[in-house]
Amino acid sequence: LDLSNCSLQSVPPGLAEATAAFILDLSENPLTAVPSASFRGFTRLQSLAVPPALECPGGSDAWQDVTVDRSSRLCQGQRNTCNSSEQLAWPCPENSVCAPNGPGLVQCLCEGPFHGYRCLREDTFPTLLFGGILGTATVSLSLLLWGTQRRKAKSP
Numbered sequence: 001l002d003l004s005n006c007s008l009q010s011v012p013p014g015l016a017e018a019t020a021a022f023i024l025d026l027s028e029n030p031l032t033a034v035p036s037a038s039f040r041g042f043t044r045l046q047s048l049a050v051p052p053a054l055e056c057p058g059g060s061d062a063w064q065d066v067t068v069d070r071s072s073r074l075c076q077g078q079r080n081t082c083n084s085s086e087q088l089a090w091p092c093p094e095n096s097v098c099a100p101n102g103p104g105l106v107q108c109l110c111e112g113p114f115h116g117y118r119c120l121r122e123d124t125f126p127t128l129l130f131g132g133i134l135g136t137a138t139v140s141l142s143l144l145l146w147g148t149q150r151r152k153a154k155s156p
Contacts, residue, residue, distance in 0.1 A: 004028045004049070011038040018042075025049040027072035039102040048075040048103070058104020081106050095119040 001021045003012070008029040018024075019041040026034070027049040034050055036057045048056065049072040056075035060066050064077030082098035092098050092108035096119045101107040110119035 001025070011035065016041070019044075021045055023047045025072075027051055036102070036104050040105055042102040043078075043100050045078055045103065046076065049073070050075070056103065058102070062104035075103070078103050093118040093120075 001018055001023065002025045003015075004025040005028040008026065008031060010031065011026070011034060015038060021042065022044055024042075024045060024047070029051060031051055031054060034054050034057055039045065039057045050056065052068050052070065052073045054073060056063050056066055056073065058081075062079055062081065063075040064079055065074075066076075067074045078100075080100050081104060082100060095112075095114040096108040096110050099107050099109050108119075110116075113123045115121050
């Protein structure tokens with residue numbers, strides 16, 4: 001995706017829809033900042049060119065190779081932050097696994113049968129048990145009401 005020399009003052013909001021991009025060129029633009037959050041979901045991004053005055057999103061540690069020339073800073077080879085030896089600022093909760101979510105960004109995904117808040121719920125909703133209890137209660141209450149109300153309907 002070539003957005004070089006487009007007179008961009010900031011990262012365009014529509015860029016969030018281009019998460020499948022492998023190569024992105026933002027060089028030769030009067031950008032003042034490139035927030036890392038702008039690249040959330042860009043897990044396939046392998047080459048990013050930004051103006052030389054700016055840092056690579058996620059910092060130099062998020063990229064395998066960072067080179068600077070007079071017209072751009074080239075960030076190549078996005079690293080998986082989950083595999084780094086550094087301690088994460090927000091470790092994933094129990095029953096979840098760390099997954100990359102863009103340059104320098106991570107997300108925690110629930111494993112196996114776990115789901116919900118902090119991956120604490122296991123399996124799925126007990127539909128059969130719920131349906132059985134609800135059905136039994138409904139039939140019992142219906143029979144009780146039918147039996148008691150039937151006598152009142154016969155008497156004048």
